[in-house]
Amino acid sequence: MTIKDIIINYSKKLENISDTPRLDVEILLEKALGGVDNLYIRLNLNKELTKDQEILFNDFIEDRLKGRPIAYIVENREFMGLDFYVKEGVLIPRPDTETLVEELIDICKSKENLHILDIGTGSGAITISLAKYLPTSMVKSLDISDIPLEVGKQNAITNGVSERIEFIKSDLFNSIENTDMKFDVIVSNPPYIPKCDIDTLHTQVKDYEPYNALEGGEDGLDFYRKITAQSKKYIKENGILAYEVGHDQAKDVAEIMVNNGYTNIYTKKDLQGIDRVVIGYKL
Secondary structure, three states: EHHHHHHHHHHHOOOOOOOHHHHHHHHHHHOOOOOOOOHHHHHHHOOOHHHHHHHHHHHHHHHHHHHOOOOHHHEEEEOEEEOOOOOOOOOOOOHHHHHHHHHHHHHHHHOOOOEEEOOOOOOHHHHHHHHHHHOEEEEEEEEOOOHHHHHHHHHHHHOOHHEEEEEEEOOOOHHOOOOOOOEEEEEEOOEOOOOHHHHOHHHHHHOOOOOHHHHOOOOHHHHHHHHHHHHHOOOEEEEEEEEEEEOOOOOHHHHHHOOOOOEEEEEEOHHHHOOEEEEEEEE
């Protein structure tokens, strides 16, 4: 079967699974062909796959047809222009989160030697991007689970920032509560899906991505309440608390921050026009 035939046939089959069926097929082809780029695919539409390549592609496409996320299959996701290794057990980086990172970089780009705390390592996307694009910063990255810490460390090495990041196993602030650590920036993309909404999520999210990175309590706001209340002990004067929030949560999260003494609070919209980021200052 030629590359062109595969693209036509399997794009059709993936229409009920993916919003980007053709792109998914092309990405899986790139992987099956040994890591070629998309230009190679487009310039070789009449090329026949070898038997081994076809077997490999079929394994990939069967996984995708079951709903397994494309990022877990190819073990990679691009974020902020950087490559991240991902596997099951870590939340897949999403474009929405780039809004949070871009805003923090813009706010902090003229500041030197920042101490940053990221709560919820995941793949390390926020942690590593901030370390990369704020090159004098030092970052501590906390996560309750071992797999994100392992993956984050690997991605920090790959992206050349491991010397400025410390990964710590911690349930929120627990592992640093007996220290005198204080930070210029505390940032988090916490679990924020209301418990009752989990079953309504797409198969590729609810059946594959880690539950404890999704579920944020009955109203989705549990972690915002906990982090905001506890953060006051660890944030410097004029320090920044920054969150990614769910599509309808910005007002509620801003109110939580006000009630905990944060000021100059504002929101930032993502590319879809949704209030995706909430930022406040401790004065």
